[in-house]
Amino acid sequence: MKGKIKFVQGNEACVEAAMYAGLDFFAGYPITPSTEIAEHLSYRLPQQGGKFLQMEDEIASMCAIIGASLTGHKVMTATSGPGFSLMQEALGYAVMAEIPAVIVNVQRGGPSTGNPTHVSQGDVNQARWGTHGDHAIITLTASSHQDLFDITVDAFNLAETYRTPVILLLDEVIGHMREKLVIPEDGEIPLVKRLRTSLKEGVDYHPYFPREDGRIPMSDFGGVHRYNVTGLYHDMWGFPSDNPRLVHDLIRHLVDKIQNDRHIITRCNQYHLDDARTILIAYGSAARSAHHVVETSRREGQRVGLLELKTLWPFPSGLIREKCAKARTIIVVEMNMGQVLAGVKQAVDNPESVFLANRIDGVLIKPVDITRIMRLIQGRGV
């Protein structure tokens, strides 16, 4: 890959990728450990003709990006756990009204204000079920700056493709550490443009009337078409409705448009899986420690592999079942009490073969933490 080489924090890699993807509106309320995203965008966006807004809180930030997205902009906000909690109501609105947006949550320890400057992966389930009601959501993550760049561009593309908010679930270690990033040339990663209606001014536009392929073209709000947007169940004109058939169809649509395409949305990295008897499943910064263990164990002749998840929601059950089919032992490495563990246990044929290697004390799980747990499981003692 050709391109400009930089040595940056993960938060800055996220900013560079968002700019690459065409971000032109950001509203946010800076919070550790995501602050550098707002900091860098506060000068990167105006340089490129975009808008940066520092809002009074995270509720307003989320509402502002929803509004800006409706008017045709590519939008993002960035926060951490406490702010992500505040965003949940408006996040549900974006799901219901089908508004593309990217929400970055650089995780810290929680609940509440928790452990602001330390690492955690405790918001995996919040990303899935933080907002109420049946719905589907896309949540992506990464463990290296190059992957973070790609997955951020992906987040914008998926948001447009599926008309949905996409959550980028990072963590403090990835956000703050610095490493090499190669910024791809323009055009190297394809970008998905907003699907806009071809209907001209004066022609009735139905904001929720799908094309034959199921996608629903948008019209820039405040432009040539007048239409209604609501968080209530709505008809193709966007007006509230409690018609049971319509309510049923809309909830099915919101869930199916993402769940049915989970094979397209699922992204992962695979290392030494082919003959692996023990498979580590990890994501985010914990995947770096797991990868360290895998490479070291391989040098010692152990058949250990790593399945690194980059899509957390929709949960990649099919991928996990397929890749772990021949493994004797599966160890989920994460920095929470087992939020991905639960999904892995459901996905595989033999849940008894699935173990948790975790740390929940704000310290990045060390390779030696994982090795000790591996040895215990293998009956070899620490």
Added chain:
Amino acid sequence: MERSRLVFTGSGGQGVIPAAILVAEAAVLHENLNAVQSQVYGPAARGGAARSDVIIADSKIYYPKVTEPNLLVCLTQEAYNKYSSIIRPGGLLLTDTKYVKTERRVSANQVELPIYETVLKKIGKPIVFNICMLGVIIGLTEIVQTESIMKVLGSKFPPALQDINRKALELGIELCIDARPNQPFT
């Protein structure tokens, strides 16, 4: 190359974290190496013990933190007391004589130099203390080229500061000519 694991410690405001970023950035941008830099975030931004970890290697770096540094820099007594025990046996421990009185013997090459006082005497501006410390490290370990550091400095600061930065780097390299450990840096 052997993987280098560096830990820079001192007090918030001494510039240990910018120094760590400089050396890692020089390795990545100008020496075609891989590097990862991380730091302990906390209320230590001003005062208190600041710490930054750097790994430099020609292979991939997965786990980004340093557990046993083969180069440890301690620029305050507090940092020395807290961190000197983590050094890898046979590693290199660099301290500044103005701030640190070494007490315990660790199984490492201990280099104690009057970096701060030399900067004050020869340059007169303590702001380049950390750059001079980097010069010492380059002199001791040749971990990156002087010119790679100069290029990074040139990209971050106005041209007017290049002279004083170069002076500080070279002063550091001179300072350690007699202090070079007999064993090679690994």
